[in-house]
Amino acid sequence: MQKTIQKRTIKTRAKLLSAAEKVIQNGGYEALRVEEVVKAAGVAKGTFFAHFHDKDALMEILIANKLNACLNQAEAGTPPKTVPQIIAALEPVHGCMTSERYVFDLLIRYSGAAAIADIGPIAYCFERYFRVVMLWLEAAQMRKDVPSELLAEGVQAFAIQAMSLRYCALHSATTFTDRLETYLDAWLTPTG
Amino acid sequence: MQKTIQKRTIKTRAKLLSAAEKVIQNGGYEALRVEEVVKAAGVAKGTFFAHFHDKDALMEILIANKLNACLNQAEAGTPPKTVPQIIAALEPVHGCMTSERYVFDLLIRYSGAAAIADIGPIAYCFERYFRVVMLWLEAAQMRKDVPSELLAEGVQAFAIQAMSLRYCALHSATTFTDRLETYLDAWLTPTG
DNA sequence: ATTTTATATTGACCACGGTCATTTTTTGAT
DNA sequence: ATCAAAAAATGACCGTGGTCAATATAAAAT
Structure with missing residues (x-):
């Protein structure tokens, strides 16, 4: 062999x-x-x-490259502490993700691995996104009644939701940033 | 004309x-x-x-039909009050959404309207999903510090996240239901 | 009825992603 | 240097979604 x-x-x-x-x-x-x-x-x-393997495989590589560059940038800066700071720190990443509708669709499709036990470059980016946010949240003063992994997963879910709604005619009144801030305030801020 | x-x-x-x-x-x-x-x-x-207009347009119609049937079913039952009840009530809908990977991808792609000011049948289904959940949440004893529209949007975001991770090799250890329950407990339950 | 116009249908054709048997090039053994 | 085996490159070919000028049918006008 x-x-x-x-x-x-x-x-x-x-x-x-x-x-x-x-x-x-x-x-x-x-x-x-x-x-x-x-x-x-x-x-x-x-x-x-x-x-x-196919056209998508090339796209995965190219887009993941760009995304990793944005994540590097996000990681390089001083860790954000507040919700607006977090959103600002992630802005380049989200901007890259929604630079084209085609890109966003492809990202979502490959955000999980294509096939079991074969994790692609984009799935790895999402993993990285999750880890970066989790580390930020641990250092920031957010609600502590749930583990920070869970908080980070939620941030990702809300970010995707907010990005999706950018393309939606029914929800185009609110801007992406405003919407995400509303989400994250409700999700991350301790109640009471 | x-x-x-x-x-x-x-x-x-x-x-x-x-x-x-x-x-x-x-x-x-x-x-x-x-x-x-x-x-x-x-x-x-x-x-x-x-x-x-294209093959997807046909698919949208067929899948939306099926999804609307599931939503009818969900609406017909007695309104769920607790997180596990909500998840159980939505089970047919989520089951339909993830019946095939192809279906889920298409759903996500058309969850927002395809083009601005032209809302398709699947975007309408997501709108309906949102409304159904919102009405449930209003009647249930959930956190009251944020409006129920926001809570419902969050449920949708978390449900999509949980469904996405079903296809992901990195997260296949936890089941869909368990994951969604964890999310919704943290999102809906009042702290303190 | 006949003609005119609007509306539907047709199928040959194209675009583009993807395949595979064949050919070319590289490598390593003699 | 020569040859055999492995690896890489080739391009004709295919499947399938989508287009459009030509044709057929239905409705409206005469």
């Missing part, structure tokens, strides 16, 4: 990835066509699918 | 819908092919797209 990876493999993969990024730079994620990517990379179509 | 609708139109539409239901009965939603539907309905492919 030997499986030597040739060096042209990583070269081709890199060509495909950078070609995809270039294609996305003008036109965005939604408009990306596999044919365009392989043409820009100078390889055949079949090669694409030898490197990525 | 007259627009008389011929009676064969509704006949053809009915044929397409019942054909689609038949196709779904064996094979499920995911496996539905437009060609199969039009063959079963005895019409041409183009006719399908004259009646439904």
Whole structure:
């Protein structure tokens, strides 16, 4: 069971990835066509699918990259203490997530692992999001009657809800930030 | 600007819908092919797209029908008072929503309206879900420091989170019901 | 009845993601 | 250097959702 990876493999993969990024730079994620990517990379179509299981797999990688950069940024700053601070600290992440409807849909679809026991780059991002928020909450003065893991899961759930409603005609009166702040005030602030 | 609708139109539409239901009965939603539907309905492919904007539009209608039936059932019973009762009352709805991964993904995608100012049947179902839960919560003894609309929105957000995690390899240890109960206890129960 | 106009239906056609048998290139053994 | 086996790349091909100019049918006007 030997499986030597040739060096042209990583070269081709890199060509495909950078070609995809270039294609996305003008036109965005939604408009990306596999044919365009392989043409820009100078390889055949079949090669694409030898490197990525499907188009979504490429998208997962590219979007997860961007998202991880945003999470780095969020982690780098001083830990937020209050609800508005938390929302502000997460703003780049949420902004990235809703930069395109296509992106948001894909994120949701892959927020859990695609198949059991195979966790993809986007599922990993959500895990990271959860962990970052949990650490913030532990240091902040939030309600203590429930564990901070649970609080962090809730923040994620509410953030997704608030992002979803951005696309909804029925709820477009309230802005994303206002809505999320209302949610998190009710969820995180100790009552009494 | 007259627009008389011929009676064969509704006949053809009915044929397409019942054909689609038949196709779904064996094979499920995911496996539905437009060609199969039009063959079963005895019409041409183009006719399908004259009646439904795309395949998703048909799916929206069919799934929303099923979901509305479940919501009827939920509304018909005696209003639940406690968290476990609420979860039990919503069980058919959640069961329908997660009957297939394909269905859940589509639901999420159309939970907000597809385009601004055009609210589809699935977005309407989510609105209904929200309203039903809100009425229950008003009558039940839940925390009163936040309005019941907000509480109901939270229930929806947590339910979606719990359903999402059903598909996630990282969180498959806890069952859906247990997870949702944990969420809702923390969200709905008054502290202190 | 006949003609005109609005409305429905048709099916050949296209776009695009994905497959796979075949060919080319690399690697390692002799 | 030569050859055999493994790995990678190729591009013709397929499945399926969706389009549209052409055609057929129904309703309205004469």
